[in-house]
Amino acid sequence: xxxxxxxxxxxxxxxxxxxxxxxxxxxxxxxxxxxxxxxxxxxxxxxxxxxxxxxxxxxxxxxxxxxxxxxxxxxxxxxxxxxxxxxxxxxxxxxxxxxxxxxxxxxxxxxxxxxxxxxxxxxxxxxxxxxxxxxxxxxxxxxxxxxxxxxxxxxxxxxxxxxxxxxxxxxxxxxxxxxxxxxxxxxxxxxxxxxx
Numbered sequence: 001x002x003x004x005x006x007x008x009x010x011x012x013x014x015x016x017x018x019x020x021x022x023x024x025x026x027x028x029x030x031x032x033x034x035x036x037x038x039x040x041x042x043x044x045x046x047x048x049x050x051x052x053x054x055x056x057x058x059x060x061x062x063x064x065x066x067x068x069x070x071x072x073x074x075x076x077x078x079x080x081x082x083x084x085x086x087x088x089x090x091x092x093x094x095x096x097x098x099x100x101x102x103x104x105x106x107x108x109x110x111x112x113x114x115x116x117x118x119x120x121x122x123x124x125x126x127x128x129x130x131x132x133x134x135x136x137x138x139x140x141x142x143x144x145x146x147x148x149x150x151x152x153x154x155x156x157x158x159x160x161x162x163x164x165x166x167x168x169x170x171x172x173x174x175x176x177x178x179x180x181x182x183x184x185x186x187x188x189x190x191x192x193x194x195x196x
Contacts, residue, residue, distance in 0.1 A: 116168035
């Protein structure tokens with residue numbers, strides 16, 4: 001059973017990992033959690049290692065996420081993705097059964113929340129399979145992290161003056177325009193499925 005502080009640290013690790021694509025340092029965890037000392041974070045990380053929530057390693061971070069059991073027929077379900085207004089980026093550790101055509105290294109699943117992609121058949125409650133990558137071509141459907149806080153599923157278009165358009169596939173909705181530095185590509189859409 002995790003203490004409240006240990007759960008907070010695990011939540012911070014997963015959130016920063018989802019946002020940045022790499023594990024945070026102890027200093028970054030302390031800063032994000034409002035913890036005064038690095039040594040306090042270190043003690044909690046050591047306790048999390050002993051309990052099996054993290055694995056020990058050498059180097060700057062001295063920890064890593066434990067390797068999940070190899071299951072070829074499952075993909076990680078990392079949370080919800082906005083198909084509408086951007087929502088807070090969330091990390092999760094669930095898995096979902098995946099058809100062979102969706103499997104592949106670096107792929108994960110998100111559950112769609114919203115209607116912004118309905119005109120191409122991506123509906124609220126559908127699951128999207130995403131290939132993790134940090135670049136995309138004009139017109140591709142991507143997961144975008146906006147201002148390192150909010151994730152959304154949209155078509156990406158690169159505009160002049162270092163702007164990015166995130167275009168919905170819903171004729172009732174407007175595109176979102178951001179400075180290029182505010183948008184990080186997290187992955188590209190490779191599949192959609194739904195359950196009934």
